[in-house]
Amino acid sequence: xxxxxxxxxxxxxxxxxxxxxxxxxxxxxxxxxxxxxxxxxxxxxxxxxxxxxxxxxxxxxxxxxxxxxxxxxxxxxxxxxxxxxxxxxxxxxxxxxxxxxxxxxxxxxxxxxxxxxxxxxxxxxxxxxxxxxxxxxxxxxxxxxxxxxxxxxxxxxxxxxxxxxxxxxxxxxxxxxxxxxxxxxxxxxxxxxxxxxxxxxxxxxxxxxxxxxxxxxxxxxxxxxxxxxxxxxxxxxxxxxxxxxxxxxxxxxxxxxxxxxxxxxxxxxxxxxxxxxxxxxxxxxxxxxxxxxxxxxxxxxxxxxxxxxxxxxxxxxxxxxxxxxxxxxxxxxxxxxxxxxxxxxxxxxxxxxxxxxxxxxxxxxxxxxxxxxxxxxxxxxxxxxxxxxxxxxxxxxxxxxxxxxxxxxxxxxxxxxxxxxxxxxxxxxxxxxxxxxxxxxxxxxxxxxxxxxxxxxxxxxxxxxxxxxxxxxxxxxxxxxxxxxx
Numbered sequence: 089x090x091x092x093x094x095x096x097x098x099x100x101x102x103x104x105x106x107x108x109x110x111x112x113x114x115x116x117x118x119x120x121x122x123x124x125x126x127x128x129x130x131x132x133x134x135x136x137x138x139x140x141x142x143x144x145x146x147x148x149x150x151x152x153x154x155x156x157x158x159x160x161x162x163x164x165x166x167x168x169x170x171x172x173x174x175x176x177x178x179x180x181x182x183x184x185x186x187x188x189x190x191x192x193x194x195x196x197x198x199x200x201x202x203x204x205x206x207x208x209x210x211x212x213x214x215x216x217x218x219x220x221x222x223x224x225x226x227x228x229x230x231x232x233x234x235x236x237x238x239x240x241x242x243x244x245x246x247x248x249x250x251x252x253x254x255x256x257x258x259x260x261x262x263x264x265x266x267x268x269x270x271x272x273x274x275x276x277x278x279x280x281x282x283x284x285x286x287x288x289x290x291x292x293x294x295x296x297x298x299x300x301x302x303x304x305x306x307x308x309x310x311x312x313x314x315x316x317x318x319x320x321x322x323x324x325x326x327x328x329x330x331x332x333x334x335x336x337x338x339x340x341x342x343x344x345x346x347x348x349x350x351x352x353x354x355x356x357x358x359x360x361x362x363x364x365x366x367x368x369x370x371x372x373x374x375x376x377x378x379x380x381x382x383x384x385x386x387x388x389x390x391x392x393x394x395x396x397x398x399x400x401x402x403x404x405x406x407x408x409x410x411x412x413x414x415x416x417x418x419x420x421x422x423x424x425x426x427x428x429x430x431x432x433x434x435x436x437x438x439x440x441x442x443x444x445x446x447x448x449x450x451x452x453x454x455x456x457x458x459x460x461x462x463x464x465x466x467x468x469x470x471x472x473x474x475x476x477x478x479x480x481x482x483x484x485x486x487x488x489x490x491x492x493x494x495x496x497x498x499x500x501x502x503x504x505x506x507x508x509x510x511x512x513x514x515x516x517x518x519x520x521x522x523x524x525x526x527x528x529x530x531x532x533x534x535x536x537x538x539x540x541x542x543x544x545x546x547x548x549x550x551x552x553x554x555x556x557x558x559x560x561x562x563x564x565x566x567x568x569x570x571x572x573x574x
Contacts, residue, residue, distance in 0.1 A: 112244065114252040114277035118175045121237060125169065126162040128229040129197075133158020136222035140215060154218055160204055161226070165197035174234075180241055181274055190234050191227065198223055245274060252279035256313050258333070259321025261285050263349055267321060276347070276368060282313040286333075310340055311428055318344045319368070324352065334372055341428050341513035344372035375513040375548055383553055388487050391560070392480040399474055403437075406471055409462045410438055419475060424492035427515045432484040434492060435475035439463025470567055476518050488556040489517025490544035501537055511544045514551070521547035521555075524562040 112120070137154025172189050173179055179186060244250050255278040257264065264285060272278040284306070310318065318337060322330055330346065337344055346369040376384065407418045420438040423431050440458040459467065466472040479485040485492070490511040493501070502508045522528075522543035527536065547555070 112250050114250055114273065114279075117177060117180065117241065117250070121175055121180065122166050122169070124233055124237060125230060126159075126166060128233055129162035129165055129226050130155055130158035132225040132229050133161065133222050136225045137215070137218040140218040140221045154222060157201065157205075157219075157222065158226075161197050161201045161222075164200040165193055165230075168193040168196045168200075177274075177277075180238055181245070182238075183242075185235060185238070187231050187234065190230050194223075194227055194230055245270070252277045254279050254281045254314065254316045255319050256280075256282045256284065256310050256315040256317075257319050257321060257347075258284045259286065259347070260323070263321035263323060263347075266350055266353055267347065272319075276319075278319060281315050282309065284309065306336060307340055307429070310337075310342070311430060315342060317374075318342050319347050320344065320371070321347045322349065324349045330371065337372065339429075339509040339512075341375050343370060343374040345369060346371050376551060380551070384486060384551075384556065385483075387553065387556060388480050391487050392477045395474075396477050396481075399477075402471070403474060406437060406462070406466060410460075413462050414441055414460050416441070423495050424516065425495060425498050425512055426484050426492065427512060429509065429512045431495070432479070434485075435478055437466055437472040437475060439467050439472045473518055480518065484515070486515040486517045488519055488521075488547075488559045489515050490520050490547070491523060492516035501541070504534065505538055505541050507545060508541055510548065511541065513548050519559060519563040520544060521559060524559055524566050528566065 134152075134155035137157075169175060169190075172193050174186065174189060174193060241250075250273065252273045255272075257267065257272070257278075257280050264283065269280050272280055318340065320330065320333065322333070324330075324346070334344065348367050352367070410418050416438055418438060420436045420440075421433050422436070424434045426432045439460060440463055441460060463472070476485055480487055498508075520543075522540040525543055527540040527543060
């Protein structure tokens with residue numbers, strides 16, 4: 089694996105500097121500079137007004153008025169600075185001091201403030217001396233903060249205290265050579281957690297037989313890296329190669345973006361009007377957006393916590409009944425595949441006399457002798473699934489999603505059903521679209537599992553918060569009907 093970093097530094101040295109307890113997210117750098125400017129201007133307004141009034145022997149009672157002027161001026165300055173490009177990261181990382189544009193932006197903000205005072209007929213309330221002090225202190229504060237902030241930002245970048253989005257970088261050796269670790273962070277806001285050099289030359293043949301980078305090895309390496317996204321460093325002149333690699337990556341539920349190739353990067357180095365990360369092309373979106381995942385997670389936590397609080401007495405009664413009827417633990421634990429195919433331990437109330445979690449897991453059938461009397465009752469009512477509320481709170485599962493299967497069944501059906509692995513693009517659920525459509529319980533025939541998988545994939549493609557609520561409500565009716573539950 090080829091790994092090139094800026095200034096010839098080793099990956100170990102870069103990683104050693106990056107292991108810090110406190111890191112600033114890359115996405116917060118520009119907002120932090122804007123907040124810093126706002127704070128300086130508001131403080132300059134209040135302090136300038138107080139200082140002048142004290143100097144002429146007046147009262148400092150109008151400090152809040154001048155702080156209000158500072159707030160108006162700060163909003164005006166941030167808008168002007170934004171349009172002047174002062175908050176673009178490529179400008180913040182530039183060695184050249186852009187004091188001229190800071191001064192110009194502050195003058196325009198002062199002009200806007202004067203217009204606001206005129207329109208609201210408040211000019212007579214503002215002391216000329218206080219305004220002059222405010223303007224002078226604001227100028228000094230903005231220029232000083234700009235110089236010091238840019239210097240500290242460059243130091244933080246070198247020290248590794250800026251945290252970008254964790255990304256796995258995949259590409260050919262020629263295209264990867266232009267992107268060092270520090271370069272990826274500075275230009276695109278990416279923290280490289282793994283770099284995979286494709287085993288092809290400048291003209292990669294993705295369909296070549298005997299490739300050492302097999303699908304299973306590639307997806308396992310990406311999952312082990314705990315990345316937030318995947319970025320590709322491939323030539324834009326070979327769309328067929330990009331598509332072939334995307335076909336391999338579709339089983340991974342992460343966004344995939346394409347970095348500018350060498351030809352495009354040569355052009356981008358001569359422009360500074362837009363952040364270079366905007367030139368990354370999203371070639372595969374994530375199944376759910378950040379906002380979607382946040383709202384779904386919020387619903388999960390609220391429903392799971394409320395349900396646990398209400399159902400704890402029932403769980404205690406059932407646990408006692410299980411313990412009195414047969415020997416063995418009350419809680420049955422089994423490994424399942426979760427989001428992105430990562431394994432986790434699922435919890436159930438034990439309903440059988442056996443505990444299978446290995447290379448052979450036999451699905452329950454009607455009149456299955458392994459099912460206990462208490463187990464038959466709790467399976468029909470799905471009470472045995474209630475401990476999975478703990479899985480939901482832990483973040484391994486969701487209330488609604490594709491039902492997780494035993495590992496051996498995932499391997500079995502994954503080799504027989506196309507797109508089976510796509511079920512892991514979202515967290516597994518306690519209930520799902522397939523279950524409320526009647527595909528609950530065992531799947532003794534392959535066509536039943538194929539239909540269940542098709543319904544799971546439909547749910548992923550059409551997810552909405554309203555759909556989750558609809559499935560939750562419909563699940564209650566399905567529990568009453570007890571279809572295919574044994």
